[in-house]
Amino acid sequence: MSERLITAIDERGGVYPVGKLEAHRRALPHLAISVFVFRGGQTLLQRRAPGKYHSPGQWANACCSHPDWQEAIATCAARRLREEMGLELPLRPAAVMDYRAEVGGGLVENERVHFFAADWPTPAPTVAPDPEEVDAYRWVDVTTLREEVAMNPDAFTPWLRIYLARAGETGIERLRASG
Structure with missing residues (x-):
């Protein structure tokens, strides 16, 4: 099986296909999506499965992934929320933010992440x-x-910690809530 191709970003802002693992090994800038699901003042977290190739067992927001090469960003967000959490929810695009984080094993997330938010519907899925x-x-x-992040940061993915620290850049007002 060949490595899944995702969308890398060159120094001029152009895009090109690259293997997912190669992007992380070489710390290449690449596109990503991040979905937050809210139920009132609560947000849905997932603990990454132990078999994940990086950040296993750490808590993250509802869904994070990378669009496949030539896949629309919003299509990827909806697809991965369905594949990871079994949820089909209307997603609202928020902001776009660049960040870089070491995720262990010599791998680096160097992402231009597109944020999406969803509200928990009634009746609940x-x-x-x-x-x-x-x-x-x-x-x-x-x-x-x-x-919890302040008391035990290693229990949470580096990107979730960054999103919380830079909540104003996510375009998701509820992440800025402090009480």
């Missing part, structure tokens, strides 16, 4: 995570999440 992707999930209010 069933969360049905793919065990290859997600080990567990839970709801937590943003204030408690910030406290």
Whole structure:
């Protein structure tokens, strides 16, 4: 099986296909998506499955991934939320932010991440995570999440810690909530 191709970004802002693992090994800038699901003041977290090639067992937001080469960003966000968490929800695009984070094993996320937010509907759907992707999930209010990250940062993915620290850049007002 060949390596999945994602969208890398060159120094002039152009895009080109690159293997997903190669992008992380070489710290190449690449496109990403990040989805936050809210139920009132709570956000949905997932704990990454133990078999993930980086950041296994760490808590992250509802869904994070990379668009396949030539896949539309919004299409990727909806697809990966469905594949990872079994959820089909209307997604609202938010902001775009660049960040870089070491994720262990010599791998680096160097992402231009497109944020999306969704509200938990009534009637509530069933969360049905793919065990290859997600080990567990839970709801937590943003204030408690910030406290947990401060007390035990290694339990959370580097990107979630960055999103919380730079919440104003995500375009998701509820991440800025402090009580």
